[in-house]
Amino acid sequence: MPELKLKHIPLTPRIGSQLDIGRDELLSGDYAADIRKILVERGVVVIRDAHVDDDQLRHIAATLGEVRLGQSKRGADGVTLNEGEGGVLKVSLDPEINPQYARFLLGNHLWHMDGPYEAIPPFATLFTPYRMANVGGDTLFASTYAAYEDLPEEEKDFLAPLRAVHTMPASLFPSMRNVTPEEFAVWHSYPQAVRPLVWHHKSGRKSLVLGSAAAWIEGMHPAESHDLLQRLTLHATQDKYVYRHKWQAGDLAIWDNTGALHRVMPYDLASKREYHRCTLNGEEPITAVGRDHAVN
Numbered sequence: 001m002p003e004l005k006l007k008h009i010p011l012t013p014r015i016g017s018q019l020d021i022g023r024d025e026l027l028s029g030d031y032a033a034d035i036r037k038i039l040v041e042r043g044v045v046v047i048r049d050a051h052v053d054d055d056q057l058r059h060i061a062a063t064l065g066e067v068r069l070g071q072s073k074r075g076a077d078g079v080t081l082n083e084g085e086g087g088v089l090k091v092s093l094d095p096e097i098n099p100q101y102a103r104f105l106l107g108n109h110l111w112h113m114d115g116p117y118e119a120i121p122p123f124a125t126l127f128t129p130y131r132m133a134n135v136g137g138d139t140l141f142a143s144t145y146a147a148y149e150d151l152p153e154e155e156k157d158f159l160a161p162l163r164a165v166h167t168m169p170a171s172l173f174p175s176m177r178n179v180t181p182e183e184f185a186v187w188h189s190y191p192q193a194v195r196p197l198v199w200h201h202k203s204g205r206k207s208l209v210l211g212s213a214a215a216w217i218e219g220m221h222p223a224e225s226h227d228l229l230q231r232l233t234l235h236a237t238q239d240k241y242v243y244r245h246k247w248q249a250g251d252l253a254i255w256d257n258t259g260a261l262h263r264v265m266p267y268d269l270a271s272k273r274e275y276h277r278c279t280l281n282g283e284e285p286i287t288a289v290g291r292d293h294a295v296n
């Protein structure tokens with residue numbers, strides 16, 4: 001990595017760094033360029049004792065990129081965005097806190113990336129606890145850059161032309177087996193998206209595009225497709241590519257949604273766990289290996 005003003009301590013060899021920075025420095029924006037570099041390189045960054053409120057969360061997010069806005073608004077690509085009030089979304093499975101989306105968020109228990117249905121998926125998310133779970137509720141992150149980089153060359157060649165179909169039913173059904181026909185109809189109304197299995201980023205780096213929404217590989221026999229996606233997901237989420245974050249009050253975590261999968265571990269719903277998040281707009285479409293970035 002080029003020379004940085006900001007110090008960071010790796011949390012595991014392949015993913016995750018803790019930043020040596022305080023709230024005032026975060027708010028100043030003076031270190032934003034360095035935070036972005038470390039974030040993309042390390043997949044997730046953690047700041048302990050940040051203790052940011054919603055306004056500060058929004059402000060810090062705006063130093064790092066373009067804050068996503070929108071409440072229950074269907075975008076041009078048919079995807080409904082819900083980014084909460086002024087770009088701060090309250091993430092909770094408690095229907096009292098989150099009446100519209102609590103059940104949808106059950107899908108967060110599975111490995112996923114945010115927004116694979118969107119033409120340009122979100123770049124990054126800032127996440128801070130408002131009320132933590134008593135038991136459980138750790139967040140796990142897996143580096144899809146590192147997982148790709150370690151594949152044998154012949155497998156990289158095999159995967160390069162493949163594309164996966166991402167669907168809302170695939171992402172939600174495994175965590176919501178008691179779905180009602182009405183709910184299923186809502187899931188089904190979401191557009192499917194076909195995305196390259198390997199993302200050739202503008203930076204030149206490549207990552208796997210996986211997650212629970214990846215339902216099947218276009219043009220492949222369903223059984224082979226199922227086995228391939230399962231095998232790649234198990235590969236990408238091995239311990240050596242994963243950072244497990246145990247939350248403390250005041251934490252601020254930021255993850256690169258374009259190079260990492262994430263999931264929350266089960267927790268006691270009575271804890272009324274509530275986190276506040278701010279998401280940054282994506283900056284590039286998922287581009288296949290060998291495709292011109294300008295035309296995809």
Ligand SMILES: [Fe+2]
Nearest residue numbers: 108113114262
């Ligand atoms: Fe998510």
